[in-house]
Amino acid sequence: MTSAICFDVLTLFPGIFEGFLSESVLKAALTTQKIEVRLHNMRDWAEDKHATMDDRPFGGGPGMLLKVDRVVPCVEEIQRRQKPGRLLMFTPQGRCFNQMFAEELATEQRIVMLCGRYEGFDERVAEILKPEEVSIGDYILNGGEVAAMAVIETVMRLVPGILGDEDSNRFDSFSTGNRILDCAHYTRPREYRGFSVPEILLSGNHAEIARWRKNNSLQQTKEKRPDLLAAVSENSHSENSPLKTEPKFSQISIIKNQNQCK
Numbered sequence: 275m276t277s278a279i280c281f282d283v284l285t286l287f288p289g290i291f292e293g294f295l296s297e298s299v300l301k302a303a304l305t306t307q308k309i310e311v312r313l314h315n316m317r318d319w320a321e322d323k324h325a326t327m328d329d330r331p332f333g334g335g336p337g338m339l340l341k342v343d344r345v346v347p348c349v350e351e352i353q354r355r356q357k358p359g360r361l362l363m364f365t366p367q368g369r370c371f372n373q374m375f376a377e378e379l380a381t382e383q384r385i386v387m388l389c390g391r392y393e394g395f396d397e398r399v400a401e402i403l404k405p406e407e408v409s410i411g412d413y414i415l416n417g418g419e420v421a422a423m424a425v426i427e428t429v430m431r432l433v434p435g436i437l438g439d440e441d442s443n444r445f446d447s448f449s450t451g452n453r454i455l456d457c458a459h460y461t462r463p464r465e466y467r468g469f470s471v472p473e474i475l476l477s478g479n480h481a482e483i484a485r486w487r488k489n490n491s492l493q494q495t496k497e498k499r500p501d502l503l504a505a506v507s508e509n510s511h512s513e514n515s516p517l518k519t520e521p522k523f524s525q526i527s528i529i530k531n532q533n534q535c536k
């Protein structure tokens with residue numbers, strides 16, 4: 275069986291991925307060949323294994339840059355080995371990765387990911403390879419490896435047949451069936467240190483439970499991530515609005531195409 279999706283990761287530190295790929299859901303998906311992850315050490319492309327991969331920036335300034343003449347041939351060779359994949363380059367300047375971006379990537383057969391280190395890449399890497407530049411948030415990491423792991427994990431969950439229960443991720447926060455936060459969940463015991471499970475969840479009334487969950491989801495989002503709620507209709511502010519009792523999800527839309535990470 276050939277895997278549903280293949281990730282090629284180009285990095286100077288393939289060892290960072292070892293623990294990540296050898297536990298839990300990812301381990302299982304790799305063992306059953308539902309996904310494939312190939313780690314490529316960019317240093318292997320240097321003619322001499324000790325060849326420098328980085329150099330100081332022209333014009334001065336702090337830090338080191340990954341060299342264009344090291345990175346470009348390496349990406350080109352990986353791409354040539356098979357039908358070229360969608361090329362992502364991790365950099366804090368990139369498009370912010372989110373669930374919708376992940377849904378888009380989950381339709382690909384092959385994703386090639388280029389992980390930077392140091393101060394980043396010589397600009398000509400982007401000029402020549404024209405990758406999609408991707409960031410995972412407005413903060414600075416030591417390199418793209420953590421970002422690559424975030425992409426692998428998020429995208430693999432969306433590939434059909436990997437999680438088992440096909441519906442299990444549809445209602446996760448930010449997902450296709452639910453663009454706002456997931457509702458609260460409870461399991462046994464029914465009471466702990468005086469904190470009880472909401473009575474309605476014990477009632478067996480599925481319609482009521484579904485209603486409670488929708489409402490809870492909306493409340494959680496209002497409290498914790500109000501930025502996710504936009505364009506709630508004018509009358510939702512009145513006391514007898516349907517939103518006060520039963521959220522109308524058609525009245526809620528997500529601010530699309532925002533490129534900043536919240």
Ligand code: 6GU
Pocket residue numbers: 363364365366408409410411412413414415416417418421
């Ligand atoms: Cl993709 N790289 C680095 N170095 N820092 C980041 C990032 C990527 N995304 C957020 N911060």
